[in-house]
Amino acid sequence: MKIKRFLSAFLLLVTVAGFSVIPAVADEIAPAADPTITAKAALLVDSETGSILYKKNEHAELYPASLTKIMTALLTLEAIDQGKLSLEQELTASASALTGLASDGSSAGIQVGETMSVENYLKCMLVVSANEACDVLAEAVSGSVADFVDAMNAKAVALGCKNTHFANPNGLHDSQHYTSAWDLYLITLEAMKYPEFMAICDMGVAEIPATNLSPVRRLRTTNYLLSNWRAVGYVYSDAHGIKTGSTSEAGHCLVSSATKGSRTLISVVLGADRVVGADGVADVRSFSETRRLFEWGFSNFSMQTVLSDLDMLADVKVDLSKIDSVAVHPADRVELLLPNHVKSEELERKLDLPETVNAPVTAGQELGTVELSLDGTVYATVPLVALNNVEASKLLTFWFNVQQFFSQMAVKAALIVLGILVLLGIGWKLTLGRRRYRYGKPSRRARGYRGRRR
Template sequence: MKIKRFFAAFLMLLTVVSLSAVPVAADDAVTPVPDPNIQAKAAVLIDAETGTMLYGKNEHNELYPASLTKIMTALLTLEAVDQGKLSLDQEITASASALNGLAADGSSAGIKVGETMTVENYLKCMLIVSANEACDVLAEAVSGSVSAFVDAMNAKAKELGCQNTHFVNPNGLHDSQHYTSAWDLYLITAEALKYPEFMSICDMGVAEIPASNLSETRRLHTTNYLLSNWRANGYLYSDAHGIKTGSTSEAGHCLVSSATKGSRTLISVVLGAERIVGADGVADVQSFSETKRLFLWGFENFSTKTVLSELDMLADVPVTLSKIDSVAVHPASAVDLILPNDVKPEELEQKLVLPENVKAPVTAGQELGSVELSHNGKVYVSVPLVALNSVEASKLLTFWDNVQQFFSRTIVKVVLVLLGVLIVIGVVWKLTLGRRRYRYGKPARRSRGYRGRRR
C-alpha cells in the first residue's frame, strides 16, 4: 500500500515538473510587422480616416501617372458641377478640337465629333474605360479650352499641397513634363473622394451609356481587375472599391484603389509596376496583385488603438498672479490612432510643448500647449492640451504686475531716461551756470558821499 502511494506521488511530481518545463509565451510578445516589399517603383498605403501613412516606398519620387491623371480631371469637373458651372445631366457636344491629336491606340469610348452626351456619361467613359477623348471634352466644358484646363489642374495641385506634380494634359498621355508622385496622387484622390459621384462611378464594374445622336447604347466594362473579372481572372478582391487604372510603356502599370473592411478604409497608390509572365505562361499585372497584397498587409498588421483619454492628466503648468500655484492639463479629446500591431500605446513617446508658466486668470478648457506622440522617430499626431479647471487671478498681484509691465515698456523707459537726463541737466545748470550768473550780476557798492574838489 505504501509502495502504491509512493509511486502515485512520484508520478504527480513528474507531471508537475514536465508542465512547468513547457515554455510559455509572454503575454506581451507580439510578432513584428513585416515589410511587404511592394514590387513597384513607388507605393503608399494610407488610412483614409486619419491620413496616417501605413506604408511608403519612394512616395515623393516624380513618376509618370498615365491615366491616373484622370482623377484630377474628374475632380475639377465635379468641382465645376458643385459650383453650378455645370450639371451632371447637362448635355455637351464633342468638338473637333477636343478630339484632335489624340493617339489612335489610346484608351477610347469611341466618342465622335458632334456626339452629344451628358456630363455624367462623359465621366463614366473617362473613369470606367479611361476614354481619353472624354477628358478633353470635359476640359473644354469646364475651362473653355484644354490649355486653360491644364493651368487649372496645376493650380489645383498646388492648392492641395502637391510638391512633385506637373500636368501637361487632362488625359495622361505620355509627356516628359507630365509627372506626379504617389503621395501627391493620394492628396488628389482624397479631395476627389469628397464628391460622392466620384466613387459611385469609379466603383462600377459595368455601366451602360444610353444611345446618343451618333452612337448606339454603350456597355462599359471597368479596366480595374480588382472589381471585375471581365477582362482578366485572378485579381478580384471583394473589399476593393474603385478607383482608377493607368498604364503606358513609360509609366508602367499604375493603380489607385481603396478597400473597406469593417469600419476601416485604406487608400493605396501603386506606380510603375510590371507585367510579369511566369514559367507557366500566366501573366501577372502587378499593379493589381501588389495592391491586393498591400491591402491584406494593412488590414492584418495595423489596428485602431486608443492612445490618449480626456482623463489623462499629463502635466501641471505653473500659474502666476494667483494664490494657486499650478493647473493640470489634459488632452482636449480622446485620441485613437492606427498603429502597427507590435506597437503598444504606452510605448509611444510623448513630447510636451508647454509654457514655463501661465498668467491667471485661466479658464477650464483653455488651450495651454500640446503633446506630440511618436514612435521610433515617426510622429503620429499632435494633440492640444487644455486646462482642467479655472484659476482666478489675485487683484493685488495683478495690479503690481500691471505696474511692472507699464514700466518695462520701451517707450516708458525712454521717457524716464529723458526725464532723468533733463533733471541732471537742470541740477548741473543750477550748480554751475546759476552761481556764475549770480556772482557776475551782483550790484556795485554805493558811494558813501560826494568827494568833489574842495574850493
C-alpha cells in the same frame, strides 16, 4: 512744469507688448513590416487621419497613363458644381475632340457627331478609360483641349502638387506629361469629395443608352479588383474604384480605395510590371500589389486611444494668485492609428510647458503641448489645457505691473535722464542762482541815511 509734461508724454510711448504662437504639427506614422512592393512608386494613406502607412518614391516624377483621367473628371465635376454644365446635359463629339488619338488606345467607340450626356461621357472615361471622352469633356468645360490642359496644371498647383505637369486630358504618352504618387493622392482625395465620382469609379459594369449613332453599350471595368470579367484572381471585395492606367512607358498603374469597417485606405501604385510565371499565368502587379497593400494596411494598423481628456499630465505653477498651481490635461481624447505592435503605453511623452504662468487662467486655456513619439518617430503633438479657472490677486497683479513697468529699458533710461535733469537743476540752483542773488543784493552803503541813533 516742463519736466512733468516731458515725463507724461514719454511714459505714454514706452509700454508696447507682443505675443507669438507656434502651431503644433503631427508627423507621419511609423512604418510596420515592409510589404515588399516592387512597383516604381507606391503610397498607402489612411483617409480619415491622413496617416501615411506606406511610401516608396512617393515624390518621384513618373508617367501616370490613364490615371490622368482622375484630374479630367475632377475638373468636369467642378464645372457641374459651378453650374457651367450638368450631368444630364447633352454633348456632341466634335471632329477636333477625336483627332490625334492613338488608334490602339482605350476607346468606347464614340464617333464624330455622336451625342450623349455628360454623365455617360464620364462613365466611358472612368469605366473603360475612353480617351475620346476626355477630349469631348475638355472642350465642353474649357472651350478647347489646350485651355483645359492649362486648367489641369493650374488645379494641380492649387492642390499643392509639386511634381506634376499635364500635357493632355487622357494620359497618352508625352515626355512632358508626368506626376507622382503623392500628387495623384492629392488629386484623388479632392475628386472623392464628389459622390458621383466614386459611384462611377466603383461600377463593374456601366450601361450606356443608345445614342444617335450607336446602340446600347455595355461597358465593363478595366479594374480587376472590381470584376473577374477581364481577368481572374484579383477581385478584392473591400475595394472601391478608382482608376487604372497603362502604357509601355508608364507600366501598369492603379489608384484605388478600400473600406473595412469604419476605416478607408487610399492606395497609389505606379510603374508596376506584368510578370508571367513558370506556369504561364500572368501577374499584373498593379492589382496584386494594391491588394497586398490593402491587406497589409488593415492587418497591421489599428486605432488606439492613447490619451483621455481626463488624464492630468502635469501641474503648472501659477503666479499672481493665491492658488499655487493648475493641472493640465489633453484638450480632447486622442486616438491614433498605430502599428499593432505599438502599444499606447509605450509612447514617449515629451511635455512642453512653461515653468510658471501668470493669473488669471481660464479653464480650457492652452498652456502647452505634449509630443507623443516612439523610437524617434513623432506620432502627434497635442495641446494641453488648464483644468480650471485661477483668479488673479489684485494686489499681487498691481505690484507685478509696477515692477514690470520700471524694469523696462525705456523707463530706466527715462529715469536716468530725469535724474540727470534733477541734478543739473540742483547744481544750477547752487551755483548760478546764488551768484545772481549775491550780485543783486543792495549794500549797506547804498541804503538811505536815517540819522544817527541816539
